Amino acid sequence: MSSISAAPQVPHLVLAAGLLMCGLANAGRPLTVDDANTDDAGTGHVEAWYARQPGRANTWTVAPAFSPMDGLELGASTTRDRTAASTSQSLQAKWRITPSQEAGCNNAVVLGASQTRRQSGTTPYINGLLTCNSALGATHVNLGAQRAPGGPGVGTWGLAHEREWGPMTFHVEAFGQRLAKPTFQIGARKELSPNLQLDATLGRNNRQKLFSVGLKQSF
Template identity: 30%
Template sequence: MSTARALRWLLVGLAMPGVVHAGRPLTTDDATILEPKACQLEAWVDRSRVATDFWAAPACNFGGNFEWQLGASRTHMDGQGALSQAYVQGKTVFVSVDDNPWGVGLTVGVQRFPLRETESGWNNLYAIVPVSFQLGAPDRLLHLNAGWFRNSAEKRDLTLWGIAFEAPLAGIPLTVVGEVFGENASRPFYRVGGKWTQIAKNLDVDLTYVARSGGTKSEKFVSVGLYYKLENASP
């Protein structure tokens, strides 16, 4: 692969927002975790006019008040595919919004960008504090994020933030979602769309549009995903 093509691949990979990882379809994190001995799978495709990103992110709570998640993406562009991002993170909640009018948690993880010529290893640390509020009903939610990300390639620290909402529509299994998220050194992304809940037992699907104001073609894309939960998955 030529240097110019490698750089193009890296820029496309970095354009896809992937530092904060929450429940589909939101990027902004929430103050909930899986119950003990439960697992889930989140998988989605981000399609822009330049590239297609395929993500898979399984997670499990093996017991107690802690959830582990592993995620990776493969980018396809110019007829070729390559692993472009990967992360491992752990998450806990001090107060869960599932059981209270508000909740707060902590997510800590590490990310890598394999397409970088340097600093391509597991050396991009991040930490997120998600705060969630019920807006008059347990399933109508507002999420706020504040966090930190260490960009190892640029040798600098970034401030992460996000604001998101979820609002189910009456009478149909559809939840409208929206968010704005980003970091202090660049313009934010926004997302709008919806998720169809309980398509089958413990299965949700979603469709959203993501863009950055004034962004490039690779920073405007459609995202299609699914969420599947497996209860009592671990011994």
């Protein structure tokens, strides 16, 4: 009896994890936890990556972003889940409230919404961001909330630290949502040229191994 009742819960757990990833998907690669910085005015970037997500979902994502003015970054993403044969899209705006500090902290806020094709309703989300820079690297803190169609609002959180080491930048991070097991992840990025970045992550969520590999082109 217990196995029958538990089985329907698996898709809901996978969906909850997927919605969390969507809510944080537009963070700068390879981080999932977002930073409180934006591109310079008049510049932008395009990120593309493959990821193995919770539920053994194989996904491909393309995420462009552009800053039309100082402190404002507009972003979008399209994710194709080849395992579930579904496509999700999101739009968001990041406002950097205080200037970035080389030695100190600044904050920002993200407002956005995601939607899966052929499903009714959208998932709006809000995320408060804090970044603190020091000689030891950069620490990022996220606190937010999201609301799936027909469901209650759910709190989200994230904590990350990144540091340059020679030609590469490494990071460790943890993120999750209320009443769900967190994801722990490590990652690295390297500039192949002044405007081209190669990155990758390796993580774990509820005994499942996660990974991703991607590219970022700045313009």
